[in-house]
Amino acid sequence: MSRFVDRVVIHVSAGDGGNGCASVHREKFKPLGGPDGGNGGNGGDVTLVVDAGVHTLLDFHFRPNAKATNGKQGQGSNRSGANGEGLELKVPDGTVVLTEDGEVLADLVGHGTQYVAARGGRGGLGNAALASKARKAPGFALLGEPGDARDLVLELRSVADVGLIGFPSAGKSSLIAVLSAARPKIADYPFTTLVPNLGVVTAGESVFTVADVPGLIPGASQGKGLGLDFLRHIERCAVLVHVVDCATEEPDRDPVSDVDAVEAELAQYTPSLGDDLAERPRIVVLNKIDIPDAADLAEIVRPEMEARGWRVFEVSTASQKGLRELTFALGEVVEADRASKPAPERTRVVLRPTAVDDSGFTVEPDPEIDGGFIVRGERPERWVRQTNFDNDEAIGYLGDRLARLGVEEALAAKGAKPGSPVTIGRMQFDWEPSTPAGVAVMMSGRGTDTRLDQTDRANAADRKAAKQARRVHGDETARGTGDDGE
Template sequence: MASRFVDRAVIHVTAGNGGNGCASVHREKFKPLGGPDGGNGGHGGDVLLVVDPGVHTLLDFHFRPHARAGNGKQGQGGNRSGAAGEPLELRVPDGTVVLDEDGAVLADLVGAGTTFVAAKGGRGGLGNAALASRARKAPGFALLGEPGESRDLVLELRSVADVGLVGFPSAGKSSLISVLSAARPKIADYPFTTLVPNLGVVTAGDTVFTMADVPGLIPGASEGKGLGLDFLRHIERCAVLVHVVDCATYEPGRDPVSDVDAIEDELARYTPALGGELAERPRVIVLNKVDVPDAADLADLVRPEFEARGLRVFEVSTVAHRGLRELTFALGEIVEGYRAAQPPPTPTKIVLRPEPVDDSGFTVEADPDEPGGFVVRGARPERWVRQTNFANDEAVGYLADRLNRLGVEDELARRGAVPGSPVTIGDMTFEWEPSTPAGTAAQLSGRGNDTRLEQRTRVSAAERKEARRIRREGEPEDEPAPGAERQPRAESGEDTGE
C-alpha cells in the first residue's frame, strides 16, 4: 500500500475535566465534628501539540481526528487530594501551523520540542477543608470540578525549506531536485505527476540547505484550480523562489516569459497566512531542458529579457547535468545572505501580564432575549457558577456571597435590577434576590454558615466564672457558731416528721 501525504487536518481536542472536591468531616471516637478534612479534586489533563522531527505528515490526525486528555480524580476524606489527569501529547511535524475555526493563526510550531497547549484542562474543585474560614468553620459542601476546554483546530503543514521550486506541471522541478539532492520523487511526462511536496537536502561547499519541489501551478491556482491552492502554503517559509521554466514545451501559446508572468500573478494573488509578502523574496530563473537544440535557442532569446528585470538566469539540463554546479552555489549564496539578515534567535521569554487593579473582572449588560433581565459576563463569575452544586443550599449561599464581594449585586442595583429580575451567568439563569435590601443598612445573613456548629452545648470559661461569682454573692452573712446544731427548716406545707 502506497504511503499518503496529508498536509492539512481538522482535529477536535478535549481537555480533561477537573475532579470534584470532597465534603468530609473528620470523625474520631469522642470527637464529633472533628473539623473538615475533604481534599481537593485533581486538575484535568491538557492536550499538547509537540513538534517531533520524526513525524513528516499529518496522516495520523486524518484517520484519528478526536483526542481527549485524562480527567482529574475526585478528592477524598482525610485531606487526600485527587490525582491530576494525564496530559495528552500529540506529535506534529516541524512547520505545523495551528489555526482556529475562523482561520486565525494561533501558533507556528517550528523547531524540535516546540509545544502548544491546544486545550487547557479544567481546574479541580476545592474540598471543604480548603473552604473553611472563621465564619464557615465546617462547610457542608465542596466545589465541583471545572470542565476541560474543547476546541476544533485546523492543522496545516508548511514545509520548512530554504529554496522553493515553482513552475508549470512537467517543467522539470522533480528532475531538478532529484539530481541536486538524494530525493527520489516519482517522475513522469504527464501533468500533475507530483502530488505531494518533495523535500531534498542540497550541499554547496560549506552551505547546506533544503529544497522543496512544490506541485505544478496553473493559472487560477490561487482560486482553487489544479493542485496549487493546497500546496502554495509550502513556499511561505522559503528564502528564495526558483522559477523552473520548460524551454522545450510543445504546448501552443506558451513561452518562458508568459509562464513566469502567469506564476507571478498567482503568487501575488495568494496571501500568506504567516504574514509577509512573497514579492519580497528573491527570484531565480532556471531555463531547463537546454540539451534540446530548439530549447537552447529559445533560452538565448529570452535570457536578456529576464536579466533586464534584474533576475539571475541559469541554463540547466538535468539530463546532461549541465549548469547544475553554478546553480547550486548561487542558491547557497542567496540562502546564506538570507540567514545572515535574520535576527539571531532569542530564548523564549516568560511574559507576565497582571490584571489592572481597577478591573472588576465582570460586566453587566441588559439581556436582549429577556425583558428586564441582565447578563453577567466574566471569567470569575462564570467559573464560580460552573463549580457550584446547585442542589446544595449552602453551596448556593457561598456563591451568592462571592458574587456580592465581587460587586455583582451593587452593579446590578446600579443598572436598575429589582428583586425577581432574571440574571444569567454562564448557562445558569436565576431570579435575583439582593442580600442587602435597598435603603436598609442590613447585615449579610451569612447564608453559607454551617448550622451544625451553631448548636453549642459546652459551657465556656467566662460563663463558669460568672456563675461562681453569683454563687458567692448569694451566701448568708450570719454563719452559725462552730459546733452549733443546725435545725432543719420545714418547708411550708411539708411534713417534718415530728
C-alpha cells in the same frame, strides 16, 4: 501505500477537573471533628509537540479526536484527587495551528516546540480548604471545572529555504533529484508530484533545503488543480525558483507566459503567515537545454527575464550542465537571507498585571430579557461553574464571593431591582441583594452547618454562661453562710 496529508481538522478535549470532597472527620468520642475533604485533581492538557521524526499529518486524518484524562475527585482525610494525565500529540516541523475561521493560533517550527491546544480544568476545592472563622464546617465543596474543547485546523507548511515553482512537467522533480539525495517520482505526464519533496543541498560551506512542490496551473490561488496544496508550502521559502520547460510541445505555451501565469497566481494568494510573496527573491531556471530547440529558445527569452532584475540560469538535468553555478547562486541568496534576519532570542516571560481600575467583570443589560442583566468576567463565570446549585450553603458561598467582588454594587448601580433576572455564564437566577449597595434583607446564617445543632456537646458560649452561673451561686452561698454565723 503511504499517504501524505498536510491539512486536517481535529477535535481536542482537555480533561475535566475533579470535584472537591465535602467530608467531616469522624473518630470515636468525636462525632464532629472538623472538615477534612480533599481537593479534586486538575484535568490533563492536550499539547501539540513538534517531533523531527514525524513528516505528515496522516495519523490525525484517521484519528481526529484527542481526549486527555480527567482529574480524580477528592476524598476524606484530606486526600486530594490525582491529576489527569496530559496528552501530547506529535506534529511535523512547520505545522500551523488555526481556528476554523482561519485565525492563526501558533506556528510550530523547531524540534520540541510546544503549544497547549486545550487546557485542563481546575480541580474543585474540598471543604477543608473552604473552612474559615466565619464558616468553620462547610457542608459543601466546589465542583471541578470542565476542560477546554475546541476544533482546530492543522496545516503543514514545508520548512524549506528554496521553493521550486512552475508548471507541471517542467522538470522540478528531476532538478531536486540531481541537486540532492531526494528521490521523488519522475514521469513524463502532468501532476507526477502530488506531495512536497524536500532535499538537502550543499554548496561549499552553505547547507540549505530545497522543496519540490506540486505543479501550478492558472486558477490555483482559487483552489483549482492542486491549488492551495501547492501555495501553502512556499510561504517559508527565502527564494522562489521558476523552473521553466523550454522544450514544451504545447503550442499555446512559452517560457515567458509560463512565468507570468505563475506570478499572477502568487500575486492573488494571501499567505496566512503574513509575509508577502512578491518581496521574495526570484531566480529563473531555463531547463532542458540539452535539446537543441530548447537551447535556442532559452537564448531568446533570457534577456527578457534578466530585464526584470532576475538572475537566469540555463541548465540541463540530463547532462547536469549549469547545475554547479545554480547551486552556489542559491546558497548565496539563502545565506544573505539568513544574515538579514535577527538572531533568535530566548523566550522572555512577560508579566501583564491587572490594571488598577479593572474590576474583572462587566455588567450589561440583557438584550433578550426586559429588565435583565448579564455579568461577564473570568472569575464570576468560573465561580458559577464551580458551584453545586443543589446545595443551599454552596449558593450562599457564591453570593458572598460575588458580593466581595463588587457584583452586587455594580448591579444596583445599573438599576437592578430585587427579582431582576441576572445571567452569569450558563446560569440565570433572580437577584436578591444582600449588601448595603442594594436593598437590605435578612439572610439565614451563612457559613453554618446544621449538624452543629444536633450535637450534645456544650459550646463555648454555654460553658461561659455555666461558669458565670456557678460563680453567682457561690457568692450567694457565701453570703448566706455569713449571716448564719452572726
